[in-house]
Amino acid sequence: MAYAMLVxxxxxxxxxxxxxxxxxxxxxxxxxDAVPSLxxxxxxxxxxxxxxxTVDFWLAMQNxxxxxxxxxxxxxxxxxxxxFAFARLRFPGSNSLFLVVVGTSMVPTQLxxxxxxxxxxxxxxxGTLQAVVVPALIGAFSVFWMRQxxxxxxxxxxxxxxxxxxxxxxxxxxxxxxxxxxxxxxxMGMFTFMTAWNDFFWPLIVLDPNDxxxxxxxxxxxxxxxxxxxxxxxxxxxxxxxxxxxxxxxLARQIVGGIMQGAVKG
Amino acid sequence: MTVAPARSGTESxxxxxxxxxxxxxWRHRLGRWDTRYTPYLAIAPFxxxxxxxxxxxxxxxxxxSLHDWQLVDGAQGFVGLENFRELFTDPHxxxxxxxxxxxxxxxxVPQLLAALALAALLDxxxxxxxxxxxxxxxxNVISVAAVALVFAQLFGRDFGIVNGVLGVFGxxxxxxxxxxxxxxxxxxSMVMWRWTGYNALIYLAAMQxxxxxxxxxxxxxxxxxxxxxxxxxxxxxxxxxxxxVIVSTIGGMQLFVEPQLxxxxxxxxxxxxxxxxxxxxxxxxxxxxxxxxxxxYSSAIAWVLFMLILLVALLNFTLTRRIASKG
Numbered sequence: 001m002a003y004a005m006l007v008x009x010x011x012x013x014x015x016x017x018x019x020x021x022x023x024x025x026x027x028x029x030x031x032x033d034a035v036p037s038l039x040x041x042x043x044x045x046x047x048x049x050x051x052x053x054t055v056d057f058w059l060a061m062q063n064x065x066x067x068x069x070x071x072x073x074x075x076x077x078x079x080x081x082x083x084f085a086f087a088r089l090r091f092p093g094s095n096s097l098f099l100v101v102v103g104t105s106m107v108p109t110q111l112x113x114x115x116x117x118x119x120x121x122x123x124x125x126x127g128t129l130q131a132v133v134v135p136a137l138i139g140a141f142s143v144f145w146m147r148q149x150x151x152x153x154x155x156x157x158x159x160x161x162x163x164x165x166x167x168x169x170x171x172x173x174x175x176x177x178x179x180x181x182x183x184x185x186x187x188m189g190m191f192t193f194m195t196a197w198n199d200f201f202w203p204l205i206v207l208d209p210n211d212x213x214x215x216x217x218x219x220x221x222x223x224x225x226x227x228x229x230x231x232x233x234x235x236x237x238x239x240x241x242x243x244x245x246x247x248x249x250x251l252a253r254q255i256v257g258g259i260m261q262g263a264v265k266g
Numbered sequence: 267m268t269v270a271p272a273r274s275g276t277e278s279x280x281x282x283x284x285x286x287x288x289x290x291x292w293r294h295r296l297g298r299w300d301t302r303y304t305p306y307l308a309i310a311p312f313x314x315x316x317x318x319x320x321x322x323x324x325x326x327x328x329x330x331s332l333h334d335w336q337l338v339d340g341a342q343g344f345v346g347l348e349n350f351r352e353l354f355t356d357p358h359x360x361x362x363x364x365x366x367x368x369x370x371x372x373x374x375v376p377q378l379l380a381a382l383a384l385a386a387l388l389d390x391x392x393x394x395x396x397x398x399x400x401x402x403x404x405x406n407v408i409s410v411a412a413v414a415l416v417f418a419q420l421f422g423r424d425f426g427i428v429n430g431v432l433g434v435f436g437x438x439x440x441x442x443x444x445x446x447x448x449x450x451x452x453x454x455s456m457v458m459w460r461w462t463g464y465n466a467l468i469y470l471a472a473m474q475x476x477x478x479x480x481x482x483x484x485x486x487x488x489x490x491x492x493x494x495x496x497x498x499x500x501x502x503x504x505x506x507x508x509x510x511v512i513v514s515t516i517g518g519m520q521l522f523v524e525p526q527l528x529x530x531x532x533x534x535x536x537x538x539x540x541x542x543x544x545x546x547x548x549x550x551x552x553x554x555x556x557x558x559x560x561x562x563y564s565s566a567i568a569w570v571l572f573m574l575i576l577l578v579a580l581l582n583f584t585l586t587r588r589i590a591s592k593g
Contacts (some may be wrong), residue, residue, distance in 0.1 A: 002387055009384060010401040013463065017408065019427065020416045078311045085308035097309060104316050106512070108575055110520050110548070111568040112323030114330060114561050119323065135319035138312045169304035198409035200523050205556055216411040223415055223527060230419050237412035248407050252400035260471035263506065
């Protein structure tokens, strides 16, 4: 009984994705069928080709890769550094500062989008990738996640020993703490990559859809034609989803673990 | 905060016992400086980035909202509360507010209840735990933009599969975009699809830290599974429920991408349907700010929404605490 219900939930989880791929593989005329067939059609590559003809999807992929990659690496380094400081270094105010970090994740910063846009145009960053990258270089979630990881995996004695031996704080971080939390940092990095890859609201505003789109912005361009071409739209959506689903299939267990652990301690 | 020996790894370990009274070497002083200040340097990047790109713009919104301010041409003079006065008599604002609240309630309440049920299901020591958990989380990692496009198709009037299935049961096709209630249902289903599994995992994590012997004694007393769930499990995970309610409030009140992309043809205008039947406050903010370039007015919307989120979060906080403590 429990299994039957879980299977239903699972089908509901997967169906929209399968459906997206299904439509992507069909000719638009096949959509008129009253009860749509669940067997893929033979037009997948033709539709994908049309995606690349309509928008510069290669450029969009490349931009998304640069943005998400930079954001992920930076969050791994800066997040682990801050997490290490909060978990293993004693300094006045560390507890209250950490609470501030956690609290910031509840601030609806999206509402500051107008001044943020003006700031970016003052910097002459409109339409450039750094306008998307720089605000995301380090997030509260990464600090929180890596503090947890350091609490678990960086032995206090090891830090102490390195310090007594005359290792500076930064060297201790790099040679003692970072190697110890490498697995968690990798998962956190991939998770950040997915989040940055999926980001839509801010890139839509600050990037030029024709000049410097990310994949998500390109998707909205596909969707904004006067005539809605579902095969085209969902071919693009399938492509956009592919890297993220790939990462997820590889790391699902660790990502689930990370989210659940954060929930308990948070 | 877990076990943490107080004051360890500091300079005191090195200089005990002090052999002579020499002026501290530069190396020693550097070490002290390092111990004292490097921790702050380590956490500084977060505060700098958040301050410049998060907090400052949010606060500056209040200042912009007090001006006649054009996005491209800049401030055109201080107007006091004029933008707010105009806003409160603007039917489009009230419409967007109503839609936001409706979408928020429609997507959050069933979602969190479903998440609770799903978590209870996952908590029953099943085989293939990792598999089910991953399957449940999958929708959450899919980009909203892609999800919105898929659901736009699923809920299509003429060729959508939802209408197709309804047709099998002899129900007339629904125009999911034209009707207010229908569009709200469709958009809420999108939000639910993405977030139910995620919240279920959060609840599951909390449920697993409930001591098992509490269940056992209740079972021995002959309590039904249903009763155990409501009188032991739910009260035990109250803080977690509170947390998800508040986070969902903050997210739900800022709903944008799902409704924005729900009407593919109308995406460019951002009005949320021909009669604004599913335009949310953030969509209205976007339309005013980035389609009509009225930064002052748009900022007034942002600031009102900010106050509203604070208010609803506080309200939720007190309500949820009261309800949950009764249970």
